[in-house]
Amino acid sequence: MKILIINGPNLNLTGIRDQKNYGIISLDEINAQIENHADRFGVSVGFFQSNSEGDVIDAIHAARSDFDGIIINPAAYTHYSYAIRDAVDAVNLPVIEVHMSNVNAREEFRHKSVIAPACAGQISGLGKYSYIAALYALTEIYKNNSK
Numbered sequence: 001m002k003i004l005i006i007n008g009p010n011l012n013l014t015g016i017r018d019q020k021n022y023g024i025i026s027l028d029e030i031n032a033q034i035e036n037h038a039d040r041f042g043v044s045v046g047f048f049q050s051n052s053e054g055d056v057i058d059a060i061h062a063a064r065s066d067f068d069g070i071i072i073n074p075a076a077y078t079h080y081s082y083a084i085r086d087a088v089d090a091v092n093l094p095v096i097e098v099h100m101s102n103v104n105a106r107e108e109f110r111h112k113s114v115i116a117p118a119c120a121g122q123i124s125g126l127g128k129y130s131y132i133a134a135l136y137a138l139t140e141i142y143k144n145n146s147k
């Protein structure tokens with residue numbers, strides 16, 4: 001099983017920007033920890049980060065041929081990108097939306113995700129563990145579906 005982890009705009013600055021909400025470790029360090037867990041779960045992972053909406057959409061489309069599921073942190077696009085939502089809808093893969101911060105405890109505009117309704121589920125507020133929890137869930141869902 002192969003899972004693609006997609007991170008949207010500004011998440012390349014994780015560890016530097018807004019440490020109160022996003023912590024002090026970098027995206028590369030988070031990805032390394034995700035990779036360790038992937039080994040334990042017996043799955044492989046790929047990573048993609050972009051600050052551009054079109055590139056995120058292209059990565060979702062391309063995942064159709066190489067991956068069995070997607071974990072996406074669409075960052076600010078979460079709240080208004082119907083184009084990313086439609087891309088998630090268009091690919092026949094399980095997708096979990098994740099957020100490091102608890103979006104429901106923050107500004108009103110962060111409470112709404114236009115993408116989550118097209119996803120299998122959403123995990124928010126667990127820092128780096130949002131990704132790891134999503135990875136665990138996708139692994140289990142895949143195992144049970146292939147039984």
Ligand code: DQA
Nearest residue numbers: 010073075076099100101110
């Ligand atoms: C975020 C939450 C978004 O509202 C914000 O725009 C981000 C990061 C999170 O991981 O908590 O850039 O997706």
